[in-house]
Amino acid sequence: MEQPCSRCPLIGDRICRLSRVKGRLISIRPALIRSLSAVALLLAGVLALCCGRYPLSPSRVVVVLGRLLHLWGGSDPIADAIVWQVRLPRALAGLLVGSALSCGGATFQAVLRNPLVSPDLLGVLSGSAFGAALVIVLGGSPALIQIGAFCGGLTAVSSGLSVSRLLPQGGLLTLLMGGLIANAVFTALLSLVKYTADPMDQLPAVVNWLLGTLSQTGWTELSWLTVPVLVLVMVLVLLAPLLDVLSLGDDEARSLGVSVQVMRPVVILLATLVCAMTISMAGIIGWVGLLVPHVARMLAGAEHRNMMPVCALLGAAGLILADTVARSLTSGEVPLGIMTELFGALAFVLVLRRLRGESV
């Protein structure tokens, strides 16, 4: 029921009604953007399964997938091996890592009220890097390296949060200082581990791990991490409306009945948990957590309820594409971390140009 805008002191009734019609049209947009992002993810998946040093046609990939699902019989051992053992696990890993880092990044940006923040601000990357490097130097198995990375990331962020609680007056600034201190300590510890590592075999292994890649991810890792990562991403997407409130000032959020002191650390820990899981799976993959939330915000608007699903879908699509390019570009393989750093930084210039243009 339209209410006449009799109380607007500035504008007439007709403009007010027109603005409501416009508002309704705008409200359809998020669903459209979400659908298009889902299509983009699907296309990226198909592309990832088809492209590579041994190209497969989409129809051949569909036949292989059907056979894997026991929908029909037949035999194509080469295509089966490529899709099942190499490309499908990598695409799934890309989906998990991309969506997790993007949603984690968007969450960090919202709760720290800074759109230029990425998940590493509170120390999750330096902590994970230290954990993984330590296990590599101690001669641990790949599974132990993953556990080391995961625990390192969580320890770094937890110690940052604890330090921030020790500082007087609380609030956002002390949180950032806590993160700064945790980052510094764990970066120093990583350097120490690198310094003591055997330069012949351990140091290259540490450096390789730090570059980030999906090539080591197989069905074993996926069987452990798929469910927890997807559940955490879903939780972050469901918490999206809370992010709108947490991104206001502390006093404003509390005056709306939201307990900032409790909710902020909880949300940070959830985002850290999901980022640490992906780092343990793929190593350090930069820029995704910073860039994708901006792209999602540009397409779907700033409201987290609308942008978080788009962020998850685009992050997944983007990382699958980046990984496909990384393994198809040369006869060897460019580590994915290098690809995302390079293209992420370049793409961010475009995003910043657009953002600056809007703010003028």
Add this chain to the structure above:
Amino acid sequence: MTEVFLSCDAVTLKRAGRAAVLDGITLTFRRGELVGLLGLNGAGKSTLLRILMGLLKPASGTVHLEGRLLSSFRSADVARRLAYVPQGHAAVFPYTVRRMVELGRVPHHGIAGQLGKEDQRKVDAALERLGLCALADRPVTELSGGERQRVVLARALAQEAVGLLLDEPMTGLDYGHQVRLMGLLAELASEGHLVFLTSHRPEEFFSSGSRALVLDQGHIVADGPPEQIVTAERLSRLYGVPLAQIDHAGKRFFHHEENT
């Protein structure tokens, strides 16, 4: 006389190594009052407001809301009774004006709850009352400071709280909007809201306000009807500048008194 809605008793706040910011402040507020709080920069006006909102714990003393200790309320229950308009709102993310106002419904439907038709109607009403309909789909980051201030006020209205606590709400508003806002606040008080604002401009609430308070060196040094409190003599003493007053058509104006 209506019953006390909000009160504080012997509220004291000290900062290390400094004189008490607030020293034994005791005040009561009722529905329908439009109260203005005057004081120098750093006198503790915002601090008192934050303590009354439950955003800051006093070193000693208590705050009561509807006769119950404020600290015994759940934060969402406080938010359904008291709304807060902070001094200056720095928007980081470009939420639409409508979304910002919708956040005022969070205390009622929770974080995850969907806005119902009734909620939407209240959001629309708040947008209309502040003249924000045409801006509803604009990002708040593109608005001027004054427009943003109106958005935060609309959010407070959508919150449907009886008590409205505003920290220097006129900051950044052009003269027209200052006059309109004061009219709106007087209207809200006449509808039964408690409106409590801090201000640096005593003329603002002289004609519309029902009560003026002066906070100086941690104490409430004056409390009463604006015509008795907002006088040239008191303001000259408070601000340390010689002022003269001119009363005209139920309003009071101040000017710098030179050569005295």
